[in-house]
Amino acid sequence: MTTGNEGKVTLVSAGPGDLDLLTLKAVKVLASADVVLLDDLANPEIVTLAPQARVIRVGKRGGCRSTPQAFIERLMQRYARRGLHVVRVKGGDALLFGRAGEELAALRNAGVTVEIVNGVSSAFAAAAGLGVSLTHRDHCQGVIFVTAHLRDHSEPDWQALAATGMTLAIYMGMSRIESLCATLAGTLPTTTPAAVVQWAGSANERRVAGTLGTIAAHASAAGLGSPAIILVGNAIAESASFGMHPHDKEIEAQRLSA
Protein backbone atom coordinates (compact mmCIF):
# COMPACT_ATOMS: atom_id res chain seq x y z
CA MET A 1 0.00 0.00 0.00
CA THR A 2 2.90 2.36 -0.63
CA THR A 3 2.04 5.26 -2.85
CA GLY A 4 4.92 5.67 -5.24
CA ASN A 5 7.91 5.15 -2.96
CA GLU A 6 9.65 2.34 -1.13
CA GLY A 7 9.24 3.64 2.40
CA LYS A 8 7.66 1.52 5.05
CA VAL A 9 7.36 1.01 8.78
CA THR A 10 8.20 -2.22 10.56
CA LEU A 11 6.97 -2.71 14.11
CA VAL A 12 9.70 -4.75 15.73
CA SER A 13 9.23 -6.57 19.03
CA ALA A 14 12.36 -6.06 21.11
CA GLY A 15 11.50 -8.85 23.53
CA PRO A 16 12.05 -8.57 27.27
CA GLY A 17 15.54 -7.06 27.24
CA ASP A 18 18.31 -9.57 26.61
CA LEU A 19 19.36 -9.00 22.99
CA ASP A 20 19.74 -12.77 22.65
CA LEU A 21 15.95 -12.97 22.94
CA LEU A 22 15.47 -11.01 19.72
CA THR A 23 14.29 -13.07 16.76
CA LEU A 24 16.52 -13.55 13.74
CA LYS A 25 13.93 -11.59 11.78
CA ALA A 26 14.15 -8.63 14.15
CA VAL A 27 17.92 -8.56 13.75
CA LYS A 28 17.62 -8.59 9.93
CA VAL A 29 15.05 -5.81 9.96
CA LEU A 30 17.14 -3.66 12.30
CA ALA A 31 20.15 -4.10 10.01
CA SER A 32 18.14 -2.53 7.17
CA ALA A 33 16.64 0.32 9.20
CA ASP A 34 17.13 3.92 8.14
CA VAL A 35 15.37 5.31 11.19
CA VAL A 36 14.79 3.63 14.55
CA LEU A 37 12.09 4.87 16.92
CA LEU A 38 12.98 3.47 20.30
CA ASP A 39 10.60 2.74 23.14
CA ASP A 40 11.58 3.37 26.76
CA LEU A 41 10.99 -0.27 27.69
CA ALA A 42 13.28 -1.68 25.01
CA ASN A 43 16.93 -2.35 25.80
CA PRO A 44 18.77 0.74 24.46
CA GLU A 45 21.65 -1.47 23.32
CA ILE A 46 19.39 -2.69 20.54
CA VAL A 47 20.56 0.30 18.50
CA THR A 48 23.95 -1.38 18.07
CA LEU A 49 22.13 -3.69 15.65
CA ALA A 50 21.16 -0.73 13.47
CA PRO A 51 24.50 1.11 13.27
CA GLN A 52 23.59 3.15 10.21
CA ALA A 53 20.17 4.25 11.42
CA ARG A 54 19.12 7.56 12.87
CA VAL A 55 17.84 6.78 16.37
CA ILE A 56 14.96 8.67 17.93
CA ARG A 57 13.96 7.95 21.52
CA VAL A 58 10.22 8.13 22.03
CA GLY A 59 9.85 6.84 25.59
CA LYS A 60 6.52 7.07 27.30
CA ARG A 61 6.78 5.11 30.49
CA GLY A 62 3.92 4.55 32.87
CA GLY A 63 1.44 6.85 31.24
CA CYS A 64 3.66 9.94 31.29
CA ARG A 65 3.34 11.93 28.13
CA SER A 66 6.97 12.55 27.38
CA THR A 67 6.35 11.84 23.69
CA PRO A 68 2.73 12.21 22.61
CA GLN A 69 1.36 9.28 20.63
CA ALA A 70 0.18 11.48 17.76
CA PHE A 71 3.67 12.89 17.39
CA ILE A 72 5.17 9.39 17.15
CA GLU A 73 2.65 8.47 14.50
CA ARG A 74 3.36 11.59 12.44
CA LEU A 75 7.09 11.01 12.73
CA MET A 76 6.78 7.48 11.33
CA GLN A 77 4.63 8.67 8.46
CA ARG A 78 6.97 11.50 7.60
CA TYR A 79 10.07 9.30 7.34
CA ALA A 80 8.26 6.50 5.51
CA ARG A 81 6.97 8.99 2.94
CA ARG A 82 10.55 10.04 2.28
CA GLY A 83 11.16 6.48 1.15
CA LEU A 84 12.91 5.42 4.35
CA HIS A 85 12.60 2.16 6.26
CA VAL A 86 11.35 3.14 9.70
CA VAL A 87 11.73 0.56 12.44
CA ARG A 88 9.50 1.14 15.42
CA VAL A 89 10.96 -0.84 18.32
CA LYS A 90 8.63 -1.85 21.14
CA GLY A 91 9.48 -3.80 24.28
CA GLY A 92 8.15 -7.36 24.62
CA ASP A 93 5.84 -8.34 21.78
CA ALA A 94 4.60 -5.26 19.94
CA LEU A 95 1.07 -6.68 19.75
CA LEU A 96 0.44 -6.75 23.50
CA PHE A 97 -0.28 -3.54 25.48
CA GLY A 98 1.88 -1.42 23.19
CA ARG A 99 -0.71 0.74 21.43
CA ALA A 100 0.30 -1.04 18.25
CA GLY A 101 -3.37 -1.11 17.23
CA GLU A 102 -3.47 2.66 17.15
CA GLU A 103 -0.17 2.95 15.30
CA LEU A 104 -1.18 0.34 12.72
CA ALA A 105 -4.48 2.13 12.09
CA ALA A 106 -2.83 5.54 11.78
CA LEU A 107 -0.17 4.29 9.38
CA ARG A 108 -2.65 2.45 7.19
CA ASN A 109 -5.01 5.38 7.09
CA ALA A 110 -2.01 7.37 5.85
CA GLY A 111 -1.33 4.76 3.15
CA VAL A 112 1.99 3.65 4.67
CA THR A 113 3.01 -0.01 4.35
CA VAL A 114 3.42 -1.66 7.75
CA GLU A 115 4.99 -4.95 8.70
CA ILE A 116 5.13 -6.64 12.10
CA VAL A 117 7.87 -8.75 13.66
CA ASN A 118 6.88 -10.74 16.74
CA GLY A 119 8.93 -11.26 19.86
CA VAL A 120 8.94 -12.64 23.37
CA SER A 121 6.51 -10.97 25.74
CA SER A 122 7.74 -10.25 29.27
CA ALA A 123 5.40 -12.68 31.03
CA PHE A 124 7.00 -15.59 29.17
CA ALA A 125 10.43 -14.38 30.27
CA ALA A 126 9.16 -14.00 33.83
CA ALA A 127 7.99 -17.62 33.83
CA ALA A 128 11.32 -18.76 32.38
CA GLY A 129 13.17 -16.85 35.09
CA LEU A 130 11.08 -18.59 37.73
CA GLY A 131 11.56 -21.92 35.99
CA VAL A 132 7.83 -22.56 35.66
CA SER A 133 5.28 -22.99 32.91
CA LEU A 134 2.53 -20.38 32.58
CA THR A 135 0.03 -23.21 32.35
CA HIS A 136 -0.10 -26.68 33.83
CA ARG A 137 -2.77 -29.10 32.76
CA ASP A 138 -3.37 -30.10 36.36
CA HIS A 139 -4.08 -26.53 37.39
CA CYS A 140 -5.56 -24.36 34.68
CA GLN A 141 -6.89 -24.05 31.17
CA GLY A 142 -4.86 -21.04 30.23
CA VAL A 143 -3.37 -17.72 31.16
CA ILE A 144 -4.73 -14.18 31.23
CA PHE A 145 -2.44 -11.32 30.23
CA VAL A 146 -3.97 -8.23 31.78
CA THR A 147 -2.84 -4.67 32.29
CA ALA A 148 -3.56 -2.95 35.59
CA HIS A 149 -3.02 0.41 33.92
CA LEU A 150 -6.26 1.32 32.16
CA ARG A 151 -6.92 4.33 30.00
CA ASP A 152 -9.74 5.63 32.18
CA HIS A 153 -7.93 4.84 35.48
CA SER A 154 -10.55 2.21 36.32
CA GLU A 155 -9.55 -1.30 37.40
CA PRO A 156 -10.03 -4.58 35.61
CA ASP A 157 -12.64 -6.82 37.26
CA TRP A 158 -10.02 -8.72 39.29
CA GLN A 159 -12.54 -10.99 40.94
CA ALA A 160 -14.03 -12.12 37.63
CA LEU A 161 -10.52 -12.81 36.32
CA ALA A 162 -9.59 -14.72 39.47
CA ALA A 163 -12.78 -16.76 39.22
CA THR A 164 -11.69 -18.18 35.84
CA GLY A 165 -9.06 -20.23 37.68
CA MET A 166 -6.45 -19.28 35.10
CA THR A 167 -2.93 -18.09 35.69
CA LEU A 168 -2.86 -14.29 35.84
CA ALA A 169 0.05 -12.44 34.24
CA ILE A 170 -0.39 -8.85 35.34
CA TYR A 171 1.47 -6.12 33.46
CA MET A 172 1.97 -2.61 34.89
CA GLY A 173 0.55 -3.55 38.28
CA MET A 174 3.39 -2.64 40.64
CA SER A 175 2.00 0.74 41.69
CA ARG A 176 -1.08 -1.00 43.06
CA ILE A 177 0.20 -4.48 43.89
CA GLU A 178 -1.08 -4.36 47.46
CA SER A 179 -4.65 -3.47 46.60
CA LEU A 180 -4.86 -5.81 43.63
CA CYS A 181 -3.56 -8.76 45.63
CA ALA A 182 -6.06 -7.95 48.38
CA THR A 183 -8.86 -7.84 45.81
CA LEU A 184 -7.76 -11.13 44.21
CA ALA A 185 -7.71 -12.65 47.70
CA GLY A 186 -11.43 -11.98 47.87
CA THR A 187 -11.83 -14.82 45.36
CA LEU A 188 -8.65 -16.90 45.56
CA PRO A 189 -7.09 -18.43 48.69
CA THR A 190 -4.36 -16.22 50.18
CA THR A 191 -2.08 -19.26 49.83
CA THR A 192 -2.32 -19.09 46.03
CA PRO A 193 1.24 -19.00 44.67
CA ALA A 194 2.39 -15.63 43.33
CA ALA A 195 5.61 -14.09 42.09
CA VAL A 196 7.01 -10.78 40.91
CA VAL A 197 9.71 -10.56 38.27
CA GLN A 198 11.25 -7.18 37.56
CA TRP A 199 13.13 -6.60 34.31
CA ALA A 200 12.28 -10.19 33.31
CA GLY A 201 14.53 -11.60 30.63
CA SER A 202 17.25 -8.99 31.06
CA ALA A 203 20.59 -8.84 32.83
CA ASN A 204 18.92 -6.88 35.64
CA GLU A 205 16.23 -9.48 36.30
CA ARG A 206 15.14 -9.71 39.94
CA ARG A 207 12.39 -11.90 41.33
CA VAL A 208 10.57 -12.84 44.47
CA ALA A 209 8.06 -15.62 45.02
CA GLY A 210 5.46 -16.12 47.70
CA THR A 211 1.70 -16.21 47.90
CA LEU A 212 -1.15 -13.85 47.21
CA GLY A 213 -1.01 -13.02 50.91
CA THR A 214 2.71 -12.26 51.08
CA ILE A 215 3.94 -11.25 47.64
CA ALA A 216 3.27 -7.50 47.96
CA ALA A 217 5.33 -7.35 51.16
CA HIS A 218 8.09 -9.52 49.67
CA ALA A 219 8.30 -7.32 46.59
CA SER A 220 8.38 -4.18 48.71
CA ALA A 221 11.05 -5.61 51.06
CA ALA A 222 13.18 -6.53 48.06
CA GLY A 223 12.69 -3.09 46.57
CA LEU A 224 11.10 -4.35 43.35
CA GLY A 225 9.21 -1.81 41.28
CA SER A 226 8.25 -1.18 37.67
CA PRO A 227 8.66 -2.60 35.14
CA ALA A 228 7.63 -5.97 36.50
CA ILE A 229 5.27 -8.84 35.85
CA ILE A 230 3.08 -10.17 38.66
CA LEU A 231 2.19 -13.85 38.21
CA VAL A 232 -0.59 -15.46 40.23
CA GLY A 233 -1.86 -19.03 40.08
CA ASN A 234 -1.24 -22.63 41.05
CA ALA A 235 0.80 -23.33 37.92
CA ILE A 236 3.41 -20.86 39.23
CA ALA A 237 4.33 -23.04 42.20
CA GLU A 238 5.11 -26.15 40.21
CA SER A 239 8.83 -25.70 40.17
CA ALA A 240 9.28 -22.62 42.28
CA SER A 241 11.59 -24.10 44.88
CA PHE A 242 14.31 -24.74 42.35
CA GLY A 243 17.23 -22.49 41.57
CA MET A 244 15.58 -19.44 43.03
CA HIS A 245 15.71 -16.90 45.83
CA PRO A 246 15.30 -17.57 49.57
CA HIS A 247 11.67 -16.44 49.49
CA ASP A 248 10.90 -19.41 47.27
CA LYS A 249 11.37 -21.80 50.11
CA GLU A 250 8.13 -20.50 51.49
CA ILE A 251 6.12 -21.89 48.61
CA GLU A 252 7.77 -25.26 48.87
CA ALA A 253 7.11 -25.36 52.62
CA GLN A 254 3.47 -24.54 52.02
CA ARG A 255 3.16 -27.16 49.34
CA LEU A 256 4.66 -29.82 51.56
CA SER A 257 2.43 -28.93 54.49
CA ALA A 258 -0.72 -28.70 52.33
Added chain:
Amino acid sequence: MTTGNEGKVTLVSAGPGDLDLLTLKAVKVLASADVVLLDDLANPEIVTLAPQARVIRVGKRGGCRSTPQAFIERLMQRYARRGLHVVRVKGGDALLFGRAGEELAALRNAGVTVEIVNGVSSAFAAAAGLGVSLTHRDHCQGVIFVTAHLRDHSEPDWQALAATGMTLAIYMGMSRIESLCATLAGTLPTTTPAAVVQWAGSANERRVAGTLGTIAAHASAAGLGSPAIILVGNAIAESASFGMHPHDKEIEAQRLSA
Protein backbone atom coordinates in the same frame (compact mmCIF):
# COMPACT_ATOMS: atom_id res chain seq x y z
CA MET B 1 21.92 -29.28 40.13
CA THR B 2 23.98 -31.63 37.99
CA THR B 3 25.35 -34.58 39.91
CA GLY B 4 28.88 -35.06 38.75
CA ASN B 5 28.60 -34.50 35.01
CA GLU B 6 28.04 -31.69 32.56
CA GLY B 7 24.81 -32.95 31.04
CA LYS B 8 21.73 -30.76 30.94
CA VAL B 9 18.43 -30.23 29.22
CA THR B 10 17.40 -27.00 27.53
CA LEU B 11 13.74 -26.48 26.69
CA VAL B 12 13.83 -24.46 23.49
CA SER B 13 10.82 -22.61 22.12
CA ALA B 14 10.70 -23.15 18.37
CA GLY B 15 8.22 -20.34 17.78
CA PRO B 16 5.35 -20.59 15.34
CA GLY B 17 7.20 -22.16 12.40
CA ASP B 18 9.24 -19.68 10.38
CA LEU B 19 12.87 -20.27 11.40
CA ASP B 20 13.39 -16.51 11.23
CA LEU B 21 11.15 -16.27 14.29
CA LEU B 22 13.59 -18.25 16.42
CA THR B 23 15.50 -16.20 18.98
CA LEU B 24 19.26 -15.76 18.70
CA LYS B 25 19.53 -17.70 21.95
CA ALA B 26 17.59 -20.65 20.53
CA VAL B 27 19.93 -20.76 17.54
CA LYS B 28 23.00 -20.74 19.81
CA VAL B 29 21.58 -23.49 22.01
CA LEU B 30 20.70 -25.66 19.01
CA ALA B 31 24.24 -25.28 17.68
CA SER B 32 25.56 -26.82 20.90
CA ALA B 33 23.01 -29.65 21.11
CA ASP B 34 24.14 -33.27 21.28
CA VAL B 35 20.59 -34.62 21.17
CA VAL B 36 17.45 -32.90 19.86
CA LEU B 37 13.99 -34.10 20.90
CA LEU B 38 11.62 -32.68 18.33
CA ASP B 39 7.96 -31.92 18.84
CA ASP B 40 5.41 -32.52 16.10
CA LEU B 41 4.35 -28.88 16.08
CA ALA B 42 7.85 -27.53 15.55
CA ASN B 43 9.13 -26.89 12.02
CA PRO B 44 11.20 -30.02 11.21
CA GLU B 45 13.73 -27.84 9.34
CA ILE B 46 14.90 -26.60 12.73
CA VAL B 47 17.23 -29.63 12.84
CA THR B 48 19.40 -27.98 10.18
CA LEU B 49 20.52 -25.66 13.00
CA ALA B 50 21.82 -28.63 15.00
CA PRO B 51 23.74 -30.51 12.30
CA GLN B 52 25.82 -32.57 14.70
CA ALA B 53 22.96 -33.62 16.98
CA ARG B 54 21.14 -36.91 17.11
CA VAL B 55 17.49 -36.08 16.34
CA ILE B 56 14.61 -37.93 17.97
CA ARG B 57 11.06 -37.16 16.89
CA VAL B 58 8.64 -37.31 19.79
CA GLY B 59 5.45 -36.04 18.20
CA LYS B 60 2.23 -36.19 20.14
CA ARG B 61 -0.32 -34.21 18.19
CA GLY B 62 -3.87 -33.56 19.34
CA GLY B 63 -3.84 -35.84 22.32
CA CYS B 64 -2.73 -38.96 20.44
CA ARG B 65 -0.21 -40.93 22.42
CA SER B 66 2.32 -41.64 19.72
CA THR B 67 5.13 -40.97 22.22
CA PRO B 68 4.11 -41.30 25.88
CA GLN B 69 5.09 -38.36 28.06
CA ALA B 70 6.89 -40.56 30.61
CA PHE B 71 9.04 -42.01 27.84
CA ILE B 72 10.07 -38.53 26.66
CA GLU B 73 10.98 -37.58 30.22
CA ARG B 74 13.07 -40.74 30.72
CA LEU B 75 14.81 -40.20 27.41
CA MET B 76 15.88 -36.68 28.38
CA GLN B 77 17.16 -37.85 31.75
CA ARG B 78 19.10 -40.72 30.25
CA TYR B 79 20.99 -38.56 27.75
CA ALA B 80 21.61 -35.76 30.22
CA ARG B 81 23.07 -38.25 32.70
CA ARG B 82 25.51 -39.35 30.02
CA GLY B 83 26.84 -35.79 30.09
CA LEU B 84 25.09 -34.74 26.89
CA HIS B 85 23.34 -31.47 26.12
CA VAL B 86 19.74 -32.40 25.34
CA VAL B 87 17.64 -29.80 23.56
CA ARG B 88 13.92 -30.35 23.87
CA VAL B 89 12.27 -28.37 21.07
CA LYS B 90 8.66 -27.32 21.55
CA GLY B 91 6.46 -25.36 19.13
CA GLY B 92 5.51 -21.78 20.04
CA ASP B 93 6.70 -20.80 23.50
CA ALA B 94 7.56 -23.86 25.57
CA LEU B 95 5.86 -22.39 28.64
CA LEU B 96 2.34 -22.29 27.18
CA PHE B 97 0.26 -25.46 26.77
CA GLY B 98 3.31 -27.63 26.17
CA ARG B 99 3.39 -29.78 29.31
CA ALA B 100 6.66 -28.05 30.15
CA GLY B 101 5.58 -27.94 33.80
CA GLU B 102 5.55 -31.71 33.95
CA GLU B 103 8.86 -32.04 32.14
CA LEU B 104 10.54 -29.44 34.36
CA ALA B 105 9.32 -31.18 37.50
CA ALA B 106 10.41 -34.63 36.29
CA LEU B 107 13.87 -33.42 35.30
CA ARG B 108 14.42 -31.54 38.55
CA ASN B 109 13.23 -34.46 40.62
CA ALA B 110 15.85 -36.49 38.77
CA GLY B 111 18.52 -33.91 39.60
CA VAL B 112 19.01 -32.84 35.98
CA THR B 113 19.87 -29.19 35.25
CA VAL B 114 17.23 -27.52 33.08
CA GLU B 115 17.29 -24.24 31.22
CA ILE B 116 14.52 -22.54 29.28
CA VAL B 117 14.68 -20.45 26.10
CA ASN B 118 11.55 -18.44 25.29
CA GLY B 119 10.00 -17.94 21.90
CA VAL B 120 7.05 -16.51 20.01
CA SER B 121 3.73 -18.15 20.82
CA SER B 122 1.38 -18.85 17.91
CA ALA B 123 -1.33 -16.37 18.93
CA PHE B 124 1.14 -13.50 18.55
CA ALA B 125 2.03 -14.76 15.08
CA ALA B 126 -1.67 -15.08 14.26
CA ALA B 127 -2.24 -11.45 15.23
CA ALA B 128 0.77 -10.37 13.17
CA GLY B 129 -0.59 -12.29 10.17
CA LEU B 130 -3.90 -10.50 10.53
CA GLY B 131 -2.13 -7.19 11.02
CA VAL B 132 -3.82 -6.50 14.35
CA SER B 133 -2.84 -6.06 17.96
CA LEU B 134 -4.06 -8.63 20.49
CA THR B 135 -5.15 -5.78 22.72
CA HIS B 136 -6.41 -2.30 22.02
CA ARG B 137 -6.90 0.15 24.82
CA ASP B 138 -10.25 1.20 23.41
CA HIS B 139 -11.56 -2.35 23.51
CA CYS B 140 -10.07 -4.53 26.20
CA GLN B 141 -7.79 -4.83 29.19
CA GLY B 142 -5.97 -7.90 28.00
CA VAL B 143 -6.03 -11.22 26.24
CA ILE B 144 -6.86 -14.74 27.40
CA PHE B 145 -4.83 -17.63 26.03
CA VAL B 146 -7.00 -20.70 26.51
CA THR B 147 -6.88 -24.27 25.29
CA ALA B 148 -10.09 -25.96 24.17
CA HIS B 149 -8.43 -29.34 24.64
CA LEU B 150 -8.66 -30.21 28.32
CA ARG B 151 -7.21 -33.22 30.05
CA ASP B 152 -10.59 -34.48 31.28
CA HIS B 153 -12.40 -33.69 28.00
CA SER B 154 -14.47 -31.01 29.76
CA GLU B 155 -14.82 -27.51 28.32
CA PRO B 156 -13.51 -24.22 29.64
CA ASP B 157 -16.26 -21.94 30.95
CA TRP B 158 -16.56 -20.07 27.65
CA GLN B 159 -19.28 -17.74 28.88
CA ALA B 160 -17.23 -16.62 31.89
CA LEU B 161 -14.25 -15.99 29.61
CA ALA B 162 -16.40 -14.07 27.14
CA ALA B 163 -17.86 -11.99 29.97
CA THR B 164 -14.40 -10.60 30.82
CA GLY B 165 -14.54 -8.58 27.60
CA MET B 166 -10.98 -9.58 26.76
CA THR B 167 -9.62 -10.81 23.47
CA LEU B 168 -9.76 -14.62 23.36
CA ALA B 169 -6.90 -16.52 21.76
CA ILE B 170 -8.10 -20.10 21.58
CA TYR B 171 -5.57 -22.88 21.01
CA MET B 172 -6.55 -26.37 19.86
CA GLY B 173 -10.16 -25.38 19.25
CA MET B 174 -10.68 -26.32 15.60
CA SER B 175 -12.35 -29.67 16.24
CA ARG B 176 -15.14 -27.87 18.11
CA ILE B 177 -15.11 -24.41 16.56
CA GLU B 178 -18.82 -24.46 15.74
CA SER B 179 -19.98 -25.33 19.23
CA LEU B 180 -17.55 -23.02 20.98
CA CYS B 181 -18.52 -20.06 18.80
CA ALA B 182 -22.17 -20.83 19.46
CA THR B 183 -21.49 -20.90 23.19
CA LEU B 184 -19.51 -17.65 23.09
CA ALA B 185 -22.42 -16.10 21.18
CA GLY B 186 -24.54 -16.72 24.27
CA THR B 187 -22.59 -13.91 25.91
CA LEU B 188 -21.05 -11.86 23.09
CA PRO B 189 -22.85 -10.32 20.09
CA THR B 190 -22.68 -12.56 17.01
CA THR B 191 -21.14 -9.56 15.24
CA THR B 192 -18.04 -9.75 17.46
CA PRO B 193 -14.99 -9.88 15.17
CA ALA B 194 -13.30 -13.28 14.93
CA ALA B 195 -10.57 -14.88 12.87
CA VAL B 196 -8.88 -18.22 12.33
CA VAL B 197 -5.20 -18.49 11.46
CA GLN B 198 -3.82 -21.91 10.55
CA TRP B 199 -0.07 -22.52 10.71
CA ALA B 200 0.36 -18.94 11.92
CA GLY B 201 3.86 -17.58 11.42
CA SER B 202 4.90 -20.23 8.92
CA ALA B 203 5.18 -20.40 5.15
CA ASN B 204 1.87 -22.33 5.07
CA GLU B 205 -0.08 -19.70 6.99
CA ARG B 206 -3.74 -19.41 5.97
CA ARG B 207 -6.36 -17.18 7.53
CA VAL B 208 -9.97 -16.17 7.40
CA ALA B 209 -11.73 -13.38 9.22
CA GLY B 210 -15.37 -12.79 10.00
CA THR B 211 -17.53 -12.66 13.08
CA LEU B 212 -18.50 -14.99 15.87
CA GLY B 213 -21.58 -15.80 13.81
CA THR B 214 -19.76 -16.59 10.57
CA ILE B 215 -16.20 -17.66 11.36
CA ALA B 216 -16.87 -21.39 11.78
CA ALA B 217 -18.50 -21.55 8.33
CA HIS B 218 -15.72 -19.43 6.78
CA ALA B 219 -13.03 -21.65 8.25
CA SER B 220 -14.83 -24.77 7.07
CA ALA B 221 -15.38 -23.36 3.56
CA ALA B 222 -11.69 -22.49 3.35
CA GLY B 223 -10.73 -25.95 4.57
CA LEU B 224 -8.85 -24.68 7.62
CA GLY B 225 -8.13 -27.22 10.34
CA SER B 226 -5.58 -27.84 13.09
CA PRO B 227 -3.21 -26.46 14.08
CA ALA B 228 -4.86 -23.07 14.19
CA ILE B 229 -5.54 -20.17 16.51
CA ILE B 230 -9.05 -18.80 16.86
CA LEU B 231 -9.11 -15.11 17.82
CA VAL B 232 -12.27 -13.45 19.10
CA GLY B 233 -12.77 -9.86 20.24
CA ASN B 234 -13.21 -6.27 19.18
CA ALA B 235 -9.45 -5.61 19.10
CA ILE B 236 -9.22 -8.11 16.21
CA ALA B 237 -11.21 -5.91 13.85
CA GLU B 238 -9.07 -2.84 14.23
CA SER B 239 -7.08 -3.37 11.08
CA ALA B 240 -8.72 -6.42 9.67
CA SER B 241 -9.69 -4.98 6.33
CA PHE B 242 -6.08 -4.47 5.33
CA GLY B 243 -3.99 -6.82 3.26
CA MET B 244 -6.19 -9.79 3.89
CA HIS B 245 -8.58 -12.23 2.30
CA PRO B 246 -11.94 -11.40 0.70
CA HIS B 247 -13.81 -12.49 3.81
CA ASP B 248 -12.26 -9.56 5.63
CA LYS B 249 -14.37 -7.10 3.75
CA GLU B 250 -17.26 -8.36 5.79
CA ILE B 251 -15.82 -6.98 9.01
CA GLU B 252 -15.11 -3.62 7.46
CA ALA B 253 -18.66 -3.43 6.06
CA GLN B 254 -20.05 -4.21 9.49
CA ARG B 255 -17.85 -1.62 11.15
CA LEU B 256 -18.94 1.03 8.71
CA SER B 257 -22.62 0.22 9.12
CA ALA B 258 -22.36 -0.05 12.93
